[in-house]
Amino acid sequence: MVNRIRKAVMPVAGLGTRFLPATKAVPKEMLTIVDRPVIQYVVDEAKEAGIEHIVFVTGRGKSTIEDHFDIQPELEETLKSRGKNAELEILAADLPPAGGVSFTRQQAPLGLGHAIWCAREIVGDEAFAVLLPDMLMRSKPGCLSQMVSAYEKHGGNVIALEETVPEMVHKYGIVALGAEDETGVEITGMVEKPKKEDAPSNFYISGRYILQPEIFSLLEKTTPGAGGEIQLTDGMKALAETQRFTGVRFTGTTFDCGAKAGFLAANVAFGMEREDIADDFKAELKKLGPDWLKGLVS
Ligand code: UTP
Numbered sequence: 001m002v003n004r005i006r007k008a009v010m011p012v013a014g015l016g017t018r019f020l021p022a023t024k025a026v027p028k029e030m031l032t033i034v035d036r037p038v039i040q041y042v043v044d045e046a047k048e049a050g051i052e053h054i055v056f057v058t059g060r061g062k063s064t065i066e067d068h069f070d071i072q073p074e075l076e077e078t079l080k081s082r083g084k085n086a087e088l089e090i091l092a093a094d095l096p097p098a099g100g101v102s103f104t105r106q107q108a109p110l111g112l113g114h115a116i117w118c119a120r121e122i123v124g125d126e127a128f129a130v131l132l133p134d135m136l137m138r139s140k141p142g143c144l145s146q147m148v149s150a151y152e153k154h155g156g157n158v159i160a161l162e163e164t165v166p167e168m169v170h171k172y173g174i175v176a177l178g179a180e181d182e183t184g185v186e187i188t189g190m191v192e193k194p195k196k197e198d199a200p201s202n203f204y205i206s207g208r209y210i211l212q213p214e215i216f217s218l219l220e221k222t223t224p225g226a227g228g229e230i231q232l233t234d235g236m237k238a239l240a241e242t243q244r245f246t247g248v249r250f251t252g253t254t255f256d257c258g259a260k261a262g263f264l265a266a267n268v269a270f271g272m273e274r275e276d277i278a279d280d281f282k283a284e285l286k287k288l289g290p291d292w293l294k295g296l297v298s
Pocket of ligand 1: 014015017018057106110111135
């Protein structure tokens with residue numbers, strides 16, 4: 001029997017340089033997919049997987065994330081006095097329970113591994129999840145729920161996997177694969193951003209992890225790797241020397257909302273799925289004309 005995964009870490013201290021100038025004053029995690037911040041969708045995925053406490057690792061200029069997960073008394077009073085009950089319900093549904101979120105600061109963006117390490121005191125000595133909040137992973141059940149099932153069977157550490165083409169492996173943390181069962185595949189090796197000829201597979205580590213707390217002491221010892229940043233993959237490689245890692249092949253759709261194209265595609269996909277606006281949205285898109293549509297399917 002493994003212990004339940006109760007806590008999730010969401011690192012939000014990155015600079016979001018791929019999305020400048022939008023991210024000069026607005027955190028990229030607060031950019032909206034239809035009418036909800038990207039991060040709200042990822043929090044929903046965590047809640048669905050049974051997460052009770054979310055630790056946000058923030059940095060300067062990210063205070064709107066804290067405000068988003070708090071009450072807004074003036075706004076709520078105004079909505080109440082105007083009888084806007086539907087809007088009040090929307091706000092209430094997204095509000096975390098009191099004490100259900102914590103914030104800690106990464107004082108300098110030294111890398112994803114360093115950001116996770118900054119959560120060590122709040123996570124403590126228990127296995128925990130990590131969700132990258134700019135990766136929208138759309139599936140039913142959610143990606144983290146699928147990973148929790150693998151964790152309940154195999155224990156240890158679990159990572160989400162997606163497949164790419166050989167020409168793109170140099171952008172990702174790539175894994176070597178071992179024995180597989182219906183819940184997941186054993187990871188036998190990891191390499192960060194390999195050359196095409198050195199990659200052990202085309203499967204890369206995507207934006208979701210379940211990690212054992214021993215990762216923290218290993219991250220503390222990890223020196224800056226690719227890009228001069230403290231890489232989570234390097235800490236995981238050290239952990240894999242003594243603990244099992246299981247990969248879950250994610251079969252849904254992932255939108256990298258930290259990149260412009262992924263963000264725009266997510267807005268189209270989620271907009272089309274929203275009953276309240278889908279018809280209007282399609283009508284707007286049709287205004288672009290048949291040539292635009294042809295360009296999309298050719
Ligand atoms: P990214 O590399 O996608 O985020 O990191 P970034 O650095 O903000 O983006 P660009 O490349 O400059 O556009 C993945 C996640 O890890 C967090 C980011 O906020 C993002 O959610 N992160 C990254 C940190 O919290 N701290 C870091 O030092 C680096």
